[in-house]
Amino acid sequence: AFWNKLDVLAILLFYVGFTLRFLPSGECFCAARIALSVDLTLWFIRSLDIFAAIRRLGPKLVMIGEMVNDLKSFMLMLTVFILGFGVCFHSLIYGTKVLSWHIPRDIINLAYWQMFGELNSLELFEKNYHANGYALFILLVVYMTIVSVLLVNLLIAMLSYIFDRLHTNTDQIWKFQRYELICEYLSRPSLPPPLILLSLVWRLVLYTLLRCCRSHHLQEIYDQQTRQNTYKLKYNENCASVIEKAEDTYADDYFNHSKLSEQLSGEHEIDEEPINSPQEVVLKKIQILESQVRVIHEQVKATRDEQNQMLNYLDCIMEAIKTIGGTYIRMPKQRHLGADDSTPVSNPSSLQLHTTTATFDSTISSQPPLLFQLYSKSVYETF
Structure with missing residues (x-):
């Protein structure tokens, strides 16, 4: 893993700097200071692994790693x-200058810092x-156009794509990081450095005793010390069938999705709307208006049928009221709309007085005639 390689490099630099520190030479002392400075920087970078246990910061480490991988290829192109x-x-x-080891630094110094706005190379030039x-x-104009405008924006687009791609799976990434962190600490000895040497000595003693005498109890202790990150998954037949x-299901979904993506990628033709002439546009509008007129005509016809049906219901209700015992009930003549137009069959303004003689019930006949007339009139107005 990356962190293991970084640990090995940091430990080696520490021992190199520690050794050079005690050599009686000024150059060795300077080299030791450089080695220890770089080693301290590596240990600070190593401390970033602590953030893997945090939900918000853990996935950012994965993003940084992916960005650094893409940055390697970008730096090769930028170096050219x-x-x-x-x-x-x-x-x-x-x-023309004398060949020395300072020339590569001067070359990089002139071209690299100009990307960040240090445009003082022309001021130093006498001619x-x-x-x-x-x-x-x-x-300089061509260089700044290519590097500052093209390559820097390309790098920003690459890093933005990596962030967008990984940001949607931050929860899943963090869960994997947490699992790896737990496995790592389970596989390590119990004692922290520098007391870890005692744990390593204890493992060496167990290994030596196990090689000398075969004991089942010692084998269990040794396996417990060296295989702490071994897990066993126990499940029954029902769990196996569900899995x-x-x-x-997931395999079928993936197959259908891949098949659909292949079909979409194979289609290169773009559906475009046909360009119609003004006559065709007017003709389409006329057809739309005709269809709307037909719909309105059907709605009007349905409304007429409903009105006729309602009038029939009202006639039946009035006949029932007259049968019960209504006298002097003023009623309009029946008006039924024609099938083709809205002209009534008879004149709606002509009214006639219908007088009926009915047999009253014992309860109704005992009431005064005036009260019954008011009751009949209110019923008629209600309907």
């Missing part, structure tokens, strides 16, 4: 532009307005 333009800048500014100065100006059904 830095060296290409840096050598040209150095040759135009300084001309700025000569031919070399104009050539340097043109190269198999879930696997089949």
Whole structure:
């Protein structure tokens, strides 16, 4: 794992710096200081592993790792532009110089820091307005356009894509990190450093005794010390069947999704709306209006049928009231709408007085005639 490699490198640098520290030489002392400084930086980076147990910060470590992997390939491409333009800048500014180990640093120094806005290379050039100065100006414009505008924005887009891709699975990533952290600490000895040496000595003693005499009890103790991260999954037949059904379901979903994606990727034609002439557009609008008129005509016809049915119900109700015993009930003539138009069959303004003689019930006949007329009139107005 990455953290194990970092631990090995940090420990080696510590021992190298610790050894050089006690050598009687000024250069060795300077080298020891450099080694210990780099080693301290590595230990600070190693402390980032603590954040793996935190739900919000743990997935960010995975994002940083993915970004660093993509940054490696990007830096290779960026190095080509830095060296290409840096050598040209150095040759135009300084001309011929004695070969030394400081020249690569000067080349990188001229080209690298200009990406971050350090545009002072032309100010240091004495012959700025000569031919070399104009050539340097043109190269600087091209270099800044490619690096600052193109490559830097490309890097930002790559990192944004990685963040968006991993941000949707942060909970799942954190659960895997937590599982790995638990397994790691279960596999380690119980005592922390530097007391871990006692645990290692105890394991060595158990291994030696186990090699000398075969004992089942010693074997169990040794296995418990060395195989603490071994897990056993116990389940019955019902759990096994449920797991198999879930696997089949997910496999079918994945197969259908992959098949659909292949079909969509194979379709290269884009559906475009046909371009219609003005005559076709007008004709379509006329057809739409005709269909709307037909719908309205059908709705009007249905409304007429409902009105006729309602009038029939009212006629039946009035006949029932007259049968009960209504006298002097003013009623309009029956009006039924025609099938084709809304003109009534008879004149709605003509009214006639219908007088009926009915047999009253004993309860109704005992009431005064005036009260019964008011009752009949109120019933008629209600309907």
